[in-house]
Amino acid sequence: MSIPCPEPLTGRRREIAAAARSLVAERGFEGLRTRDIADRVGINIATLHYHVPTKEALIELLALSMRDDFMAQNIARPREGRPPVERLRMELDDFRETLETDYELMLALAELIERARRDENVAAAIRPMQKHWRTQIETILAEGRDDGSFRTDLDPEAAAIMVIGTLTTFPRFEGPNPKAFDRIAAELWRAIINPGRDDPPGPQILPGT
Amino acid sequence: MSIPCPEPLTGRRREIAAAARSLVAERGFEGLRTRDIADRVGINIATLHYHVPTKEALIELLALSMRDDFMAQNIARPREGRPPVERLRMELDDFRETLETDYELMLALAELIERARRDENVAAAIRPMQKHWRTQIETILAEGRDDGSFRTDLDPEAAAIMVIGTLTTFPRFEGPNPKAFDRIAAELWRAIINPGRDDPPGPQILPGT
Amino acid sequence: MSIPCPEPLTGRRREIAAAARSLVAERGFEGLRTRDIADRVGINIATLHYHVPTKEALIELLALSMRDDFMAQNIARPREGRPPVERLRMELDDFRETLETDYELMLALAELIERARRDENVAAAIRPMQKHWRTQIETILAEGRDDGSFRTDLDPEAAAIMVIGTLTTFPRFEGPNPKAFDRIAAELWRAIINPGRDDPPGPQILPGT
């Protein structure tokens, strides 16, 4: 189901992509210098260009590597067959985990999304990831509305943007703080679940890991 | 209540800020060149530097000018004394209006916020604006929860981030499309208002799905 | 009649073109470096780029400046109305003079012609000059054949290439040596004039200024 990176990341290319990612997270695309990437990897600039011919190709490589990493986390845990409530829970937990274990990925992704507006190559690399995430959430929301666990007046397409917007905007205000995240996730949860439902939405109620 | 721009924008400085803003909206900070700004204003680069000594100062000027414009829109309509439901409504309407009339401001602001993470000067200029908006929404939400028009289990601080995140993320998916915005705003509305309340939330209800 | 350089060579541009010319004469296009040109003019590379935006534009400027200089020498002395014999004489004298006073121009021109084969811009700049020279010689030869001063079996178009080829190839063997040139010019003369004609081809016979 995932669209894999066409050229699998061999040793050096993997190192280069990793160095580029952390530099983008630190300084943004504005401050991304090929020389810095080479320095961080510990190679000569010419060597960098041997492995990745142009800066544009490098950004594309970065975009693809990040998309793959981001999507890999989503696919790790099987969601098929589980009820929508549980799947939304998993979605929030996944985001929380990425926030804690790979905040750098999150920051770099934010830069990438901003850049995608002007760079068609980046947009092309990022789009499948965005679409995948959005569709996944839309499906969960639609199914949850239909089975009565979510609000009956829920608009899945609009609510999906609400979920994504809330999650991605949160770190801009609070950073990777997991406690603060739980509070946001809980609010999102309450905004979505069906308030008229008798039985509680699951064994453990938010907030909580 | 507004924090005024320390150096008032004289003719040339105002033109420069406007040119910088539209260029940032078009190309992002990554592609912002002083020469392009001068060209757009119709002056020489040396003249640009006469009015704004450095690029850093220029970015600060831009940040301040945008903050002032953004906050001016909020202050235009008096909100004091009105009920929370109505004030939330106005908040959404304000955003919608900015989206329609000054989408460029919105785009440039997104770039500015991204940049603020690494640029303390920009952060300092932007922060009051962000704080102002966030506090305003938090207040509305808290009062609305307390008067029973919003969800009783609402967490105003978390929900404020949800509102801001949804609004600012929306254009990334749908652009300045007002129809699509109304759908998002309606969903946000339903996520916030008190579903158990008898009387309708106001004279005009937002268009649903 | 001459196609002038569209942008007249102002001070700096003139200096740059001159520096480029002597460097091309010395090292060929292969060894032409913008930095060397800037050094020779005594300016910074950035300043060079201020006056001539790209290397390509610089080469075009060079080509145009050389074309103009070369053609100026041809136009200096009025040839209208004079008999073909005398005009051919002037043609050879002109070449001899350029050889003596501006051998650098000659060398650089040779490089330019070689480059024109692959560079359409250079070709476009050079072509009018080549055509002008060729046509001028063809006309002289045709008229001289018709008035009986040149060989009656002369093929003006073919002979023009013979004249040009002999003149331009000569320095490759003998350098700018004027004595050696006179010998070549004399041979060319004898190859062209009508051997059956009674009266001598002119007051003074070659070689000799």
Add this chain to the structure above:
Amino acid sequence: MSIPCPEPLTGRRREIAAAARSLVAERGFEGLRTRDIADRVGINIATLHYHVPTKEALIELLALSMRDDFMAQNIARPREGRPPVERLRMELDDFRETLETDYELMLALAELIERARRDENVAAAIRPMQKHWRTQIETILAEGRDDGSFRTDLDPEAAAIMVIGTLTTFPRFEGPNPKAFDRIAAELWRAIINPGRDDPPGPQILPGT
């Protein structure tokens, strides 16, 4: 009589020289890249450097290979003992043939000669070839003048340059066009042969205008 290539061209070295030649013909020395040569041969650059240690050595190899090829064509047909008229004829025919069958050699040679002016190694490799050709033509012309078949006022040394200059300059104007070449060759012929001679210059006369 031929000066053989000191290191005989083994398989790979031969291939490399051939690839270099066609690349020089296409792009000139200015655009000659070792990597392109290796690519055309189908080997790695490191392998290229195994066979030819430096670029300079490569250019020397190229010069030697071209000199050998060019001179081989001259030696193929025995000229000894034949009358000057016939030998000049053969000289022109040889050139015509090279023009038709190996125009690439001709183009590359032109580049090489231009480069020889600045590169002593190339000059050293090329000089014997140039000298050989020049001397050969001078001898033909001197003998033809003495036996009355060529102009009696012929200056063999000057006329040799005229012949070489005409032949080598021709392709710059007309390319490898054989019809156009015949016209030039005919003109050259008429410029050299003795016009006062009764008997025709040979069994087959060159096509005239």
Add this chain to the structure above:
DNA sequence: CATGAATGAGTATTCATTCAT
């Protein structure tokens, strides 16, 4: 013989900034 990877020294070009006028 052959190659993948690496590199030092360049190479044109860019950009914010300065300064004399």
Add this chain to the structure above:
DNA sequence: AATGAATGAATACTCATTCAT
């Protein structure tokens, strides 16, 4: 206020060459 000209410091990219395998 305004500008033409100038510049130092970068910046992405190139190329012949080397070396371990």
